[in-house]
Amino acid sequence: KPLEDQELDNIEIATSLPSLIANEIVEPTSWTLEYKLPISILGKYTNVAKPAPGIKWKANFYKCGDKTSHPHWLTWSFVDKPNPNFHSPGFFGILAFE
Template sequence: MKVKKISVANVDVSALPRLLDEERIGFQPIDHANWKAYPYKPKAAFRIAHTENAILLHFNVKETSVRARYNRDNDTVRTDSCVEFFSIPAADGIYYNFECNCIGTIRVGAGKGCINREHAPQEIITEVQRWSSLGNKPFPERMEKTSWDVALIIPYTVFFKHKITSLNGKMVKANFYKCGDELQTPHFLSWSPIETPRPDFHSPYFFGTLAFE
């Protein structure tokens, strides 16, 4: 998938959806329910672009219930209504997980596998700009159909195990997810399909490819 480069400086994260509209960047579905035990498929999609110094992400979700228990970064946000971006930005096999619940609480880690992953320090995580249509206050599971959006601006400096100065012309392996491990109806969706016996997002072998302009 091609990732468009945008020439813009100092964009406010709350204005990111409008900017991506103006740039005519469309949404890509996160719609692979890879495991028969978890057939529920909320409607989830993402769109992505990049600038000279950051990745721009916008997720849109429509689901039958929504939860935001966690409001401290690096907590287990995957158990809430959560969207995720995993990527391998360099040739050494280290991949990053960016996990964000529906109120913009994020978890960032890095490593070559799911065991012993290194969490990004808080001073790094605060560099990620976030906006959520549901605000930033935690709440218990709401049993009602809900549509929500989150937008993220991820500076290259947040890839804390590397020194990335540009993604121009790069091919990056990545995947995008929608999950809710502890919701009344647990679900595990991916953009690029995954062929493992049980839900496992830490499967870089199944990452798709992003072609950065």
């Protein structure tokens, strides 16, 4: 289910790229992306409570660029598989809450 506009407005995003990229960037490019997702959004769609300090979750984050002139894939926590297969919990990284 897509998020509602009000929920999207509560997600904070910071990136080193422009907010709009009109044409595909074809040369190798380094960039950063950060976002802050309120736990209340997760709580609305799942049975999750606010994690206490010290709680650890396993997760991974992905960037899929399979529909570009230079197909590429990126993971936050390295996935050691010969072909893209991101649904591999054994390779998830640790999110530690403070």
